[in-house]
Amino acid sequence: MKRVGLFISISILSSALAACSFGYSQEPQDKHDEKQGQNKSQQQKQQDQGRQNQGQQHQQQDQNRQAQDQRRQQDNNNQQLQHQQQDQNKQAQDQRRQQDNSNRQLQRQQQDQNRQAQDQRRQQDNNNQQLQRQQQDQNKQAQDQRRQQDNNNRQQQRQQQDQNRQAQDQRRQQDNSNRQQQRQQQDQNRQAQDQNRQLQNQHQHGQQMERSQEQQRAQQVQQRQVWQQRGSNNWNSDRRSWQQRGGYNGYRIPDNDFRGHYGRGHMFRIFGLPFMYEGGYPRFQYDGYWLTVMDPYPDYWGNDWYESDDVYVDYSGDGYYLFNRRYPDRPGVAISISF
Numbered sequence: 001m002k003r004v005g006l007f008i009s010i011s012i013l014s015s016a017l018a019a020c021s022f023g024y025s026q027e028p029q030d031k032h033d034e035k036q037g038q039n040k041s042q043q044q045k046q047q048d049q050g051r052q053n054q055g056q057q058h059q060q061q062d063q064n065r066q067a068q069d070q071r072r073q074q075d076n077n078n079q080q081l082q083h084q085q086q087d088q089n090k091q092a093q094d095q096r097r098q099q100d101n102s103n104r105q106l107q108r109q110q111q112d113q114n115r116q117a118q119d120q121r122r123q124q125d126n127n128n129q130q131l132q133r134q135q136q137d138q139n140k141q142a143q144d145q146r147r148q149q150d151n152n153n154r155q156q157q158r159q160q161q162d163q164n165r166q167a168q169d170q171r172r173q174q175d176n177s178n179r180q181q182q183r184q185q186q187d188q189n190r191q192a193q194d195q196n197r198q199l200q201n202q203h204q205h206g207q208q209m210e211r212s213q214e215q216q217r218a219q220q221v222q223q224r225q226v227w228q229q230r231g232s233n234n235w236n237s238d239r240r241s242w243q244q245r246g247g248y249n250g251y252r253i254p255d256n257d258f259r260g261h262y263g264r265g266h267m268f269r270i271f272g273l274p275f276m277y278e279g280g281y282p283r284f285q286y287d288g289y290w291l292t293v294m295d296p297y298p299d300y301w302g303n304d305w306y307e308s309d310d311v312y313v314d315y316s317g318d319g320y321y322l323f324n325r326r327y328p329d330r331p332g333v334a335i336s337i338s339f
Helices: 002-023 029-210 213-229 255-261
Strands: 275-278 281-286 289-293 311-315 320-324 333-338
Touching (some): 213 275, 213 281, 289 320
Antiparallel strands (some): 281 289, 311 320
């Protein structure tokens, strides 16, 4: 458009110049020819410029046509892309509708399953409640039965306690009678034992008077030999209490006789008393009884304890034991008593 305007301006200018030339036609011929030549030259330039402008105008028109063609092609491409996008959107919408339908169908199925599960849970809850009520009824019945049984047991227990008290009263009466009879028998036994001891003491005194000094020396030698062989270096493991032996099974000294000749207040020495070695155990006679030494003696008593140490016999827990006065807090040696 700028080129067309320029061409029109040049044409108007050329017309103006021609008019001026015509006005000055009376000028001298040479000037006229010069001007005419100049005008021709200018006209030629203007024509060349006009042709150039026309060529540029044609190029601009071609470029405009090409731009229009490109715009049409771009519009066609845009329309084609728009149609493709619309098709894709339509397909996506169809897929979404299909997906929505599938989701709704799945949702309905899930809702149906949930309703079925709820119905099953309600049924299960009803069953559980019914079972719970039955269990509660059974527990209540069992509690009632236990209460009844407890009442019966308490009543039987009271009856049994009454019977036990009656039996205990009868046993006490019987025990009192037995103790009274036992005391009478013990008194009779003690009297008989005292008489026997008196006879034995008289007999022993007669025997001792009759024994010669040579026999006494022989017996003392035997006693030393036996006692020296009975020592123990590991006495704690070699000794055995009467409980470990199964309980004391020898003769039991009557209480009055025990209080008069036994316990810590009645010391004596073994050496010089009647002595025997029988069945692998040493025995000595004291207060009319034979005392058999069941265990070896501990080595810390020494080799001549039977001659130099005072000993005593005491009942300790489960049987009779021989104790050394020099070791009052140490255990004793188990002994068995017989006539």
